[in-house]
Amino acid sequence: MLELNNSNYFSLEADQHYMSNSQYKDFVECEARAMEKLTGSWKEPPSEALLLGSYVHAWAEGTLDEFKTNNPELFTKKGELYAQYKHADKMIETLAKDPFIMFLLQGEKEKIITAEFAGAVWKAKLDVRNEEGERIVDLKTVRDIRGKHWDKELGCYVSFVEAYGYLRQMALYAELERIYYGHSHFYETYIVAVSKEDPPDKEVIGMDQHRMEEELAEIERRMPRVLEVKSGNAEPKRCENCRYCRETKKVTKVVHYMDLLA
Ligand SMILES: [Zn+2]
Numbered sequence: 001m002l003e004l005n006n007s008n009y010f011s012l013e014a015d016q017h018y019m020s021n022s023q024y025k026d027f028v029e030c031e032a033r034a035m036e037k038l039t040g041s042w043k044e045p046p047s048e049a050l051l052l053g054s055y056v057h058a059w060a061e062g063t064l065d066e067f068k069t070n071n072p073e074l075f076t077k078k079g080e081l082y083a084q085y086k087h088a089d090k091m092i093e094t095l096a097k098d099p100f101i102m103f104l105l106q107g108e109k110e111k112i113i114t115a116e117f118a119g120a121v122w123k124a125k126l127d128v129r130n131e132e133g134e135r136i137v138d139l140k141t142v143r144d145i146r147g148k149h150w151d152k153e154l155g156c157y158v159s160f161v162e163a164y165g166y167l168r169q170m171a172l173y174a175e176l177e178r179i180y181y182g183h184s185h186f187y188e189t190y191i192v193a194v195s196k197e198d199p200p201d202k203e204v205i206g207m208d209q210h211r212m213e214e215e216l217a218e219i220e221r222r223m224p225r226v227l228e229v230k231s232g233n234a235e236p237k238r239c240e241n242c243r244y245c246r247e248t249k250k251v252t253k254v255v256h257y258m259d260l261l262a
Helices: 012-017 021-029 031-039 048-061 064-070 083-096 099-104 166-181 209-230 243-247
Strands: 108-117 120-130 135-142 149-151 156-158 188-195 202-206
Touching: 012 031, 021 031, 021 166, 021 209, 031 209, 031 243, 048 064, 048 083, 048 108, 048 120, 048 135, 083 099, 083 188, 099 188, 099 202, 108 166, 120 166, 120 209, 135 166, 166 188, 166 209
Parallel strands: 135 188
Antiparallel strands: 108 120, 120 135, 149 156, 188 202
């Protein structure tokens, strides 16, 4: 098995060897796109939201100066931070002046773990792991913390936590952490969220064990198919909705207008 470190954690090779939360999400959303990404023949275009998230994470890890040096695209030609990253500084300030949040952000940062679960070996990077407090914390930058997101399958509005699959991610991280360190119970699991609003909002979000167990059961149900596709033993299905599918789409049949929102 490939030994993981900070420089190869996000590499193609690491993704080919290991399963991860984001790779699992890729497979569930669009198998065709997931496979193209794994062979390196297709990449998600760089996103400003992702860079902003990394900026705030770098601060939490204590490596913001290094991050700025490695990402010159944060700066204008005059050497000033672009407005959105100046705003990221405001988000950081919001977190930094909250004693409860700063307490929760204490611990080991960006800890890489690997563990076997649901028929695969997974990799995960824990934003914060606090052994003494028996907790893991994930930092999320979001548009707004109390925004409503329509869930097509449930037919109701859900929070960003559900909409972006963060319950699944946290359940998975708690389980992988439990297996990796060999304890019998989950560590306490929290999301520290900070919004991009001006002024930024913030919240510490908790979740219940019952829902976490449901999320894990769902992963276990879906993993046989994911592994079949990943190993090349099943043909990947196209979702016909994502960016990759739109870029490579060929129309082969007529769609009834009633099916457009299905
Ligand atoms: Zn697709």
